[in-house]
Amino acid sequence: MQISVIGTGYVGLVTGACLAEVGNDVLCMDLDAHKINRLKQGDIPIYEPGLDDIVKRNIAAGRLRFTTDVVESASHGAIQFIAVGTPPDEDGSADMQYVIAAARAIGQSMQEYKVIVDKSTVPVGTAEKVRAAIQEELSKRGSKLKFNVASNPEFLKEGAAVDDFMRPDRIVVGVDDERTANLMRALYAPFQRNHERLIVMDIKSAELTKYAANAMLATRISFMNELAMLAEKMGADIEQVRHGIGSDPRIGYHFLYAGCGYGGSCFPKDVQALQRTANECGRELKILGAVEAANESQKKVLIAKIAARFGNDLTGRHFALWGLAFKPNTDDMRDAPSRVLIKDLWERGATVTAYDPAAMHEARRIFGNDPRLMVADSSMAALEDADALVIVTEWKAFRSPDFAAMKSKLKAPIIFDGRNLYEPRDLRAEGIEYFPIGRSA
Ligand SMILES: NC(=O)c1ccc[n+]([C@@H]2O[C@H](COP(=O)([O-])OP(=O)(O)OC[C@H]3O[C@@H](n4cnc5c(N)ncnc54)[C@H](O)[C@@H]3O)[C@@H](O)[C@H]2O)c1
Numbered sequence: 001m002q003i004s005v006i007g008t009g010y011v012g013l014v015t016g017a018c019l020a021e022v023g024n025d026v027l028c029m030d031l032d033a034h035k036i037n038r039l040k041q042g043d044i045p046i047y048e049p050g051l052d053d054i055v056k057r058n059i060a061a062g063r064l065r066f067t068t069d070v071v072e073s074a075s076h077g078a079i080q081f082i083a084v085g086t087p088p089d090e091d092g093s094a095d096m097q098y099v100i101a102a103a104r105a106i107g108q109s110m111q112e113y114k115v116i117v118d119k120s121t122v123p124v125g126t127a128e129k130v131r132a133a134i135q136e137e138l139s140k141r142g143s144k145l146k147f148n149v150a151s152n153p154e155f156l157k158e159g160a161a162v163d164d165f166m167r168p169d170r171i172v173v174g175v176d177d178e179r180t181a182n183l184m185r186a187l188y189a190p191f192q193r194n195h196e197r198l199i200v201m202d203i204k205s206a207e208l209t210k211y212a213a214n215a216m217l218a219t220r221i222s223f224m225n226e227l228a229m230l231a232e233k234m235g236a237d238i239e240q241v242r243h244g245i246g247s248d249p250r251i252g253y254h255f256l257y258a259g260c261g262y263g264g265s266c267f268p269k270d271v272q273a274l275q276r277t278a279n280e281c282g283r284e285l286k287i288l289g290a291v292e293a294a295n296e297s298q299k300k301v302l303i304a305k306i307a308a309r310f311g312n313d314l315t316g317r318h319f320a321l322w323g324l325a326f327k328p329n330t331d332d333m334r335d336a337p338s339r340v341l342i343k344d345l346w347e348r349g350a351t352v353t354a355y356d357p358a359a360m361h362e363a364r365r366i367f368g369n370d371p372r373l374m375v376a377d378s379s380m381a382a383l384e385d386a387d388a389l390v391i392v393t394e395w396k397a398f399r400s401p402d403f404a405a406m407k408s409k410l411k412a413p414i415i416f417d418g419r420n421l422y423e424p425r426d427l428r429a430e431g432i433e434y435f436p437i438g439r440s441a
Pocket of ligand 1 (some may be wrong): 007010031032083085098121154265
């Protein structure tokens with residue numbers, strides 16, 4: 001099939017590359033000329049395991065191309081995916097200007113029947129707005145061309161995006177006509193050879209499903225974080241509690257880890273946007289308000305522990321930071337807890353040396369060359385002369401370090417662990433002062 005993907009970010013690039021991998025003829029469009037030029041040379045602007053190979057292979061095979069030309073992309077794909085960003089507006093609602101701009105661009109240039117598919121995470125009712133924007137542009141041209149709009153929210157996880165797209169556990173498709181449903185079934189057939197994973201529903205339900213999924217996951221995290229703080233106060237161990245409740249199949253083990261707060265490009269904005277949508281309908285989602293508030297305070301737990309150990313004034317103190325990305329296997333630092341912690345440490349007069357296997361260039365882009373943030377080229381090098389180590393992201397490479405070597409590099413053997421990577425009693429045996437989340441150290 002001929003496919004255009006509008007917006008070539010995390011979602012658009014993975015979608016385009018994976019659809020090309022199964023034989024489709026894909027054109028990825030983005031307004032960011034710098035990004036598109038890099039991609040044309042096979043240079044991948046994001047860190048995502050496995051993506052590099054797929055992009056290069058499909059460029060070489062002629063199945064994956066990149067452009068900044070709106071007209072070219074509007075005429076190429078029989079299916080037009082909209083995968084542009086939907087960042088939070090000032091009031092927390094999803095900013096729909098990029099989605100609507102993409103829809104208008106399609107309406108201005110399409111020359112034949114098209115199916116427009118919203119892949120971006122968009123509030124309920126967006127498909128209608130996309131339809132109206134395209135229709136308005138067609139009417140301006142005096143065109144009677146037909147088109148259909150579908151919703152196909154994306155559930156990929158950064159860090160495992162290629163795998164999630166190639167082997168999805170579900171594909172949600174919102175449609176209001178059988179022709180589009182069949183087209184989507186055909187498009188996704190190569191990804192579900194083992195058994196049917198396509199869930200076809202009405203458009204509004206599909207739009208809401210995406211927000212519901214992210215809101216539920218964020219809720220589990222905030223719930224565990226609040227319990228962790230309670231466990232700490234009472235001398236209980238949140239890890240043992242996690243085992244105890246996760247073994248109930250109605251609860252399950254996934255997404256039950258206490259830590260220093262959730263971040264990333266999706267949970268914070270989607271939790272906010274869903275509340276805004278509810279408010280607009282005269283409903284209040286009380287649970288999500290609490291989820292958001294709990295997460296904001298959780299991002300402050302590490303600095304509170306550091307201040308309790310070293311005092312409020314951290315002038316002259318220096319900290320090693322392991323992990324900058326909002327989660328492992330990505331270089332994405334959007335809304336990452338590390339950003340809050342770095343600013344908190346700076347405000348109290350401390351300096352930081354950070355190490356992250358993938359996000360160092362992103363940190364430089366965000367913080368510039370601020371001398372209060374240094375980067376090291378290995379986890380061990382980051383520890384040199386630091387007053388303590390603070391762990392913010394649970395990269396696998398941090399799980400089993402050489403504790404003796406760490407002690408020889410740190411000024412004092414102190415670890416604040418925002419991801420509960422180690423067993424408190426093991427660290428005690430190593431002579432390390434250990435501050436995990438929700439565990440009696
Ligand atoms: N990142 C994730 O893990 C993830 C997962 C599921 C869903 N989503 C959703 O998918 C959408 C995209 O997210 P992302 O992380 O890929 O964003 P992103 O910021 O990485 O990429 C968005 C891209 O769209 C481009 N763009 C903006 N307006 C455009 C236009 N009119 N025409 C062409 N290109 C345009 C931008 O230049 C940018 O490259 C969002 O709605 C997000 O909530 C993201």
